[in-house]
Amino acid sequence: MNVKSTWLYRMVMMIVIVAVVIGPMNIAGAAGSRTDRVDRPWMNTSLSAEKRTALLLQEMTLEEKIDLVTGKVNNYYGFYNNPIERLGIPALTMADGPAGVRIANPDVQDKQSTALPAPIALAATWDTEAAKQYGDLLGDEAYNTTHNVVLGPGMDIARIPWGSRNFESMGEDPLLQSQMATAYVKGIQSHPVLATAKHYLMNNQETERFTTNVKVSDRALHEIYIRPFQEAIAKADLGGAMCSFNKVNGEPACENKTLLTDLLKKEMQFKGFVMSDYGANLSTAESANSGLDLETPGTPYGKWGDQLLAAVKNGKVSEKTIDDKARRILVQMFSKGLFDHPVQNNQIDVRDHGKKARQLAEESMVLLQNKNNALPLSKDKLKSIAVIGPDADNGTVAGGGSSLVNPTYTVSPLEAIRNRAGKGVTVQYAPGTDPISAGDIMPGPSAVPSSLLTTSDKKENISAGYATYGDVEQGLRGEYWSNNKMEGNPILVRNDGQVNMNLGFYNYQGLNAKSPKIPNTPTTLNGLISARWTGAIAAPKDGDYALSLTSLGSSKLYLDDKLFVDNQGAKLSTTKKNISLKAGEKHKIRIEYRADYQVNGRDSGGMVRLGWEPPADASDKLIDNAVKLAKKSDVAIIVTRTYDSEGYVERSDMELPNNQDRLIRAVAAANPKTIVVQMSGRAVQMDTWQDKVPAIVQAWFAGQEQGNAVARVLFGDVNPSGKLPVTFPVNEQSTPVSSPERFPGVNGIGDYSDGIFVGYRGYEKSGIQPAFAFGHGLSYTTFGYSDLKVKQHASGKKSTRTSTVEVSLKLKNTGKAAGAEVVQVYSGKLPTNVETPSRQLAGWSKIELKPGQEKKVRIELDPKALSYWDEKSKAWVMPSGEVPIYAGSSSQDIRLTGSVTIPAASKGKAAR
Structure with missing residues (x-):
């Protein structure tokens, strides 16, 4: 062998040895340099996240671990933890959500990002692909605006119809919220960004949210409240969860071992980390030993840092416990790519993302009422339009609090209606009432004009x-x-x-x-x-x-x-x-x-x-001016709104704030062609004016393209297909939670004795007729349902037990316009002495059809809709016998009925 070949052989062998011992070079950036491969073996991308974490933990001092799990307050990021430069650990740079990326740093794109429709609007699409797209856009914008953690989605069940934070929720039903939230999380985490589900757990009201003690049964926890978290963990590898301020069964949520350790980490097998809401951690050793992993404090709330270090040194918290917290955080950072793909500051695609925001808003809008086909409007039949409403000229109508986003641009309903109507139609504006403000979130009579x-x-x-x-x-x-x-x-x-x-x-x-x-x-x-x-x-x-x-x-x-x-x-x-x-x-x-x-x-x-x-027929100048305008116009479009936000309170009633209900009644009396476009994140009371207007559109908080979305629905460019993800009651007295014990609670205790009968389940049980049912939403076309069939699939050759139930039917567009229908399937009472809902959502499918087109629809039912949680055995039980099956356009608009017979289970078998 000559010298040249010997040299070549040695070089090849050296490369092989390096490759085997150290692994391939990380080409993602500086983190994978040759020096890192030797000095920082945890930067080897060929290793698993768990292995990389183990290598890194070996090098960390106790003080560095404490620093990792103790968040800081940063003017640019809000929630934040320090980078540990010695070890190459990047900071967790967190952005508020969940309706867009809330940028705090003025040096990042002028603090502007895409304001998306509120999550409750997303839920109204009943479209998991839309939810994934929503999350994908959030993940993209977070990463490209220097953030690697999104504080969302909100997974709080909308238990109170008028809840101030319902706009951040994805509805009252655990199955709908589970599937939408899971898709949302997948979208975010398709980028090097962690999703953080909030608020764990039982943060279902803002009134007394810091102090209320929620008394809730184990069955209600499993059947209703933990379902979205459980699904996102199992199906989307959820990275983080945020614990709430309130107490649950006597223990603060952020130091509740039953919730954090027993239920979340053991039973639900959550591999991510638990962070506290801002200031929600009230202790040091108690929270550390109960399962909190990352404190996000703020003066004067911080209980970790030096105090946690002292607790370890005096034996109140073990270093093994600290290791587990650090491990959970680091595994998620490695597995989601936070080490290997440092955040960027790249200009977001304003035009494309704005278009997506508009499409999501259009799909979310719910046509609640449409007498005599008042909608869609026809430009050819109109000469004048009155646009009325205190914020109809405002493109930034949105939920407040941590969800409020500084949009890249806005389009108001007034601007969009003018553009869509064109030059041949006169469009004039009158506010009708004083502007809506944070004052309107308080209960009580409307403000004096x-x-x-x-x-x-x-x-x-x-x-x-x-x-x-x-x-x-x-x-x-x-x-x-x-x-x-x-x-x-x-x-x-x-x-x-x-x-x-x-x-x-x-x-x-x-x-x-x-x-x-x-x-x-x-x-x-x-x-x-x-x-x-x-x-x-x-x-x-x-x-x-x-x-x-x-x-x-x-x-x-x-x-x-x-x-x-x-x-x-x-x-x-x-x-x-x-x-x-x-x-x-x-x-x-x-x-x-x-x-x-x-x-x-x-x-x-x-x-x-x-x-x-005031007296019923009293008005003021603002209303009088709106009435004058409505009288001389072909059509009056009233854009109403609520002010919804996290904070300290929510209204104890459902009335539209600041005299807007009086405005609607006065304008409707002046012009019978009055259309109401309702912008809110919650249910509002309509019984004093609902029968006086021909059409009502629930437009939610629709994001920065709200105006264009509203106009395109009103003029029929878009056929509305949204369905209510929450029940709209007649008024605040006609709900399953109308007693003071159930809301807001008495003597600091929130009585969740409604148990599993949340939302439409509770209305059905109590015989309360809502204004608009869960799942309700009209279209500019009609749909025919036929040929319902229920098919059972056996779980195995030796068992007659069913593992899945499939419902099929034929859906036909029987109208003259193309449109989409959400086919909803509900299961009925289960064959057991245990009390179960008379109707609960078991599955759905959204189908688009052209006029005259017919499709066969197949829907696999959720096994948990055929089961109940047994508190004694602590397991899901699927009772044998006949179960009614309902298919229709809402929880009350049932078009077809059938049944399925569940065979007896083999001994020890239960639904999972």
Whole structure:
């Protein structure tokens, strides 16, 4: 062998040895350099995530592990943990969700991202492919805006129809939410980004969410509340879960060993990590030993860090426990690609992502009512359209709180309707009511309209938040102090159109809904605050009125310098008093407010509203102007909205806020062709006006392309196919959770004695007729159902037990327009003495058909819809016998019925 060949042989052998011992070079970037292969063997991408984690843990000090599991607060990322540069561990850079990527860093794309339709709107599509696309877009934008963790999806069951955070949920049914959330998680994690399911567990209301103790049965947990988490773990390899503030069966969720360790990690075999909601961890050793893996604190809430290190050193927490936490985090970071694919700051595709947002919004819209085919509108038959609504000209109508996204652009309903109608149609706008704000999330009567209030007979040189009429400044003169005693000079003086204030959390970091009609309030007034409003009030007509104050903190209303209403405000509540007033007669008015009570140990931050309950036919200038416009228009389109947000409270009623229900009744009386487009994340009360309008469209919070989506549905460019993922009750008294014990709870205890009868299950059990049923949604075409068949598939050659049940039927488009129908299959009462629902969703399929087209639809039923959770055996049980099967267009619109007979199980067999 010559020298050259010997040299070549040695080089080949050296490469082989290196390849065997160290592994191939990681070509993903600097993390896979030759130095890393030797000095950082955990960067070897040919090894499993578990092996890489084991190698890394061997090199970590206890202090570094503690640092890894202790989150920080960062101005750019919010939730955050430090990178450990010595070991090449990247930071977890977290972005709020779940309706878009909430960018906090002003240096990243001007903090703008695509504002998607709210998750409740996504659920209304009943389309898992749409859910995957939604998650894919989120994952893409998160990664390309420097984030590797998305704090979403929300998997809280929408138990309360008017819940302030329902817009973040994917509905009231565990099967629907499970399948939609699983697809959403898969979409996010198709990128080097972790999804974080929230809130684990029982965070089903905002009222007293920090302190409420949820009493819930083991059966309800398994059949309703953990199902979405369980499915995402089993079918989408969920990376993270966020524990909630509330207590569950007496223990805080973030230190609840039964929930975190026994149920989540052992029974559900969750391999990811559990992080706390912001400030939700209340302890050190207790939470660490119960199964919390990552604390995301914030001053003054942090309980880990140095305190956790001390707990390990004094033996209260073992280092093995810390290792398990670090291992869980690192395995997910390795398996999801966070080490090998560092986050980027690449410009997102605004045009393409906006188009996808519009398509999702279009598919989500639910046609609730359409008498005499009032919709779609025909441009050829219209000469004039009145667009009415306080935010019809606003393209940023969205849920507040951590879900609020700074959109790349917006399109308002008014703008889109004008564009779609074209030059041949006159489109005019009237607001109809004062703008909707965070104040409207509070319960109690609507705020007194600004047009009935005046500061003086002459304009004053102060900042104006509302319009003026003639020479009179509308609204009241507001003075604000940053103490709760009105001491010293006020730090802010301005004109406020209404007294309808809700600051604190709702005024932090732009969380209040963006609107040029809402004046900005300095964040220095978010804690200790007192305020005084002065001016005059005049009734619009003779009659008996009730004037009220809704507040947390003391509030007083003086009328003609005499104390008229005194609200102590120890809890958020309303105090009102009746008075007879004459039209146009001015009365001097003064409101004094002090934030002298706290919420969860924190200053209440300013919550007060001057409300009214006028005679039924009373109106104000804003409504009168809208009526005048409606009378002279061919069609009136009223765009209503609610203000929904996480925070401290939700309304205790379902009424549209800020006099919008009065607006609808007045406009509908003036123009019989009145269309209502409802933008909300929750159910609203419609019984006072539903029969007065021919058509209602539930448009949800539809994202930045909301205007175009609304216009395309109204004009028939899109045939609506959305179905309600929640039941819409008639009013707040007609629900399965209407008792104070069930909502908001009594003496700090939330009684979940409704058990498994959540949503439509509860309406069926109680015999309560809803306004619109779960699964309801009309179309511009019609569908015929026929030929229902139920087929059983045996689980094995030696067993007669069924493992799957398949329902098939024929679906035909019997109308004149192409459209999509969601075929829903429900199982009936199970053949057992155990109480089970008379109807529960067992499967569905969304089918698009051209006019006259017919397709055979096959739907495999969820085995758990044929089973129940047995608390004694702690297992799913599928009882033998005949089970009714229902197929139709909603939970109440049943078109076909059949049955399936479940054979007796072999000994020890149960549904899984």
